[in-house]
Amino acid sequence: MKYVLVTGGVVSGLGKGVTASSIGVVLKACGLRVTSIKIDPYLNTDAGTMSPFEHGEVFVLDDGGEVDLDLGNYERFLDVTLTRDNNITTGKIYQSVLDKERKGDYLGKTVQVVPHITDAIRNWIESVSVIPVDGKEGPADVCVIELGGTVGDIESMPFLEALRQLFFSVGQHNFCLIHVSLIPVLGVVGEQKTKPTQHSVRELRALGLTPHFLACRSAQPLLESTKQKLSQFCHVPVGNILNIHDVPNIWHIPLLLRNQNAHDAVLKHLDLDRVAQTPNLQEWTLRAEIFDNLTNSVRIAMVGKYVGLTDSYLSVVKALLHACIACSLRPEIDWIAASDLEDDSAETTPEAHAAAWKTLRNAECVLVPGGFGDRGVTGMILAAKYARENKVPYLGICLGMQISVIEIARNVLRLERANSTEFDDKTPNPVVIFMPEGSKTYMGSTMRLGSRKTLLQTPNCITAKLYHNSEYVDERHRHRYEVNPDMVPKLEESGLKFVGKDESGKRMEILELPDHPFYVGVQFHPEFKSRPARPSALFLGFILAASGQLVQYLKSPQNGSL
Numbered sequence: 001m002k003y004v005l006v007t008g009g010v011v012s013g014l015g016k017g018v019t020a021s022s023i024g025v026v027l028k029a030c031g032l033r034v035t036s037i038k039i040d041p042y043l044n045t046d047a048g049t050m051s052p053f054e055h056g057e058v059f060v061l062d063d064g065g066e067v068d069l070d071l072g073n074y075e076r077f078l079d080v081t082l083t084r085d086n087n088i089t090t091g092k093i094y095q096s097v098l099d100k101e102r103k104g105d106y107l108g109k110t111v112q113v114v115p116h117i118t119d120a121i122r123n124w125i126e127s128v129s130v131i132p133v134d135g136k137e138g139p140a141d142v143c144v145i146e147l148g149g150t151v152g153d154i155e156s157m158p159f160l161e162a163l164r165q166l167f168f169s170v171g172q173h174n175f176c177l178i179h180v181s182l183i184p185v186l187g188v189v190g191e192q193k194t195k196p197t198q199h200s201v202r203e204l205r206a207l208g209l210t211p212h213f214l215a216c217r218s219a220q221p222l223l224e225s226t227k228q229k230l231s232q233f234c235h236v237p238v239g240n241i242l243n244i245h246d247v248p249n250i251w252h253i254p255l256l257l258r259n260q261n262a263h264d265a266v267l268k269h270l271d272l273d274r275v276a277q278t279p280n281l282q283e284w285t286l287r288a289e290i291f292d293n294l295t296n297s298v299r300i301a302m303v304g305k306y307v308g309l310t311d312s313y314l315s316v317v318k319a320l321l322h323a324c325i326a327c328s329l330r331p332e333i334d335w336i337a338a339s340d341l342e343d344d345s346a347e348t349t350p351e352a353h354a355a356a357w358k359t360l361r362n363a364e365c366v367l368v369p370g371g372f373g374d375r376g377v378t379g380m381i382l383a384a385k386y387a388r389e390n391k392v393p394y395l396g397i398c399l400g401m402q403i404s405v406i407e408i409a410r411n412v413l414r415l416e417r418a419n420s421t422e423f424d425d426k427t428p429n430p431v432v433i434f435m436p437e438g439s440k441t442y443m444g445s446t447m448r449l450g451s452r453k454t455l456l457q458t459p460n461c462i463t464a465k466l467y468h469n470s471e472y473v474d475e476r477h478r479h480r481y482e483v484n485p486d487m488v489p490k491l492e493e494s495g496l497k498f499v500g501k502d503e504s505g506k507r508m509e510i511l512e513l514p515d516h517p518f519y520v521g522v523q524f525h526p527e528f529k530s531r532p533a534r535p536s537a538l539f540l541g542f543i544l545a546a547s548g549q550l551v552q553y554l555k556s557p558q559n560g561s562l
């Protein structure tokens, strides 16, 4: 196994994840099989309990792992299916060591950070890196490891020490360290400053790790003199100083790296230059260029709770992008804080209320994404009602599907105070109820997580056609509540159809409103499996409907050409 470690210095938010996945893309384009590991030095066991406000979206894997959103980038960029173990956290490592300690595995020894925690980290990396993630057999050729946080953080110390030991044991030709750093410019026509990078490299070297490559983030391309200076002070050959300057869209980054011959240098370092081919990045080039030259756009209203931080819905945004590119449209996402649509807001914040409604009315389609808690639910119900009554394409994901059910129950079926028991546990009409797969009492296992089968019930519906009439689909889940199976016959009296159910027939997975151009609610999250070259069928249908192309497409979806 060859390891490519990506660390970050100077500031957080440098796009280390995108840099690391782009390096993976270029190596994959050279014919190598690539896997990845993301290390998050925080103490949480996983990202499941972390707020999307603070940390961005919780990404869900096939195996139900709730992980950092960077794993989503790896899955999308490398087109792989990762496992929960591909995300290492301090919490997981300590838990494994403490479990062993309780079992007496350390034979009375003092359990310490070095060597016990560092050994656990090394063993974890070595065993996870060989898990195949690309559908083929046997381990990948290269494992890209991204160390979260910034070098110098107290939390990352045990990881850096473990990685130093790993480097020492596997040797120079099996380990390559790329340090991502920032080259700021002070003033308008100022100089490119190398000092922060010098400091962070010094910090790394003090820990026994010397970077083989620098990946420097900058607004403008790096000057030759800046590279010379970096090389001299950071002990990195000029040819190994890569520059990731600002580009119009992230799909340019693998191209940028290829243009600087990053792959040649990395492959040479790893002794892989003889087995690799010249990189084939045709598809990436095409996509990056198509996106830069899109002239027509589609306005999408996203009505959610966490609209302040767009990373909170990162995979939804990416899935919209993939679908839009397939339709040659530029996505114009209008974020609407659901609570601004509510009647109360007309009194307390009239301007925000008016602006929110104006934005909603201007949109060509409405998306209500997943969420937890009751904030903004009333506004989401209003948005779903607006989309239903005005025949505006609607896609409700997870909470968004539950919202449709509540809305229709209240406004079409006139079921008094119809609600989800998540928001009103005394409702006389519980149309959405708590239906955990696991324990009802132990919080940690009440969530229905990961890939589950949805059987498509009727071939004659939009969803089945979009999924090319497959018998079933495997999509990822992350929820506790579901449509109340006892109320399904009543709900269907409204015209609503549950066109997808789980294998037991008790869990409603997909709903549609037949007399509507596109009104679809799904209990699962189709966004997690969308890929740049393979947009999610439902997002594609949603964007086609918004741009008036769905009817035509459904006549010949097999052609796949738009």
Ligand code: GLN
Pocket: 369, 370, 371, 372, 373, 397, 398, 399, 400, 422, 478, 479, 480, 481, 482
């Ligand atoms: N809060 C809802 C539930 O737990 C929806 C979850 C979601 O949208 N991911 O079922």
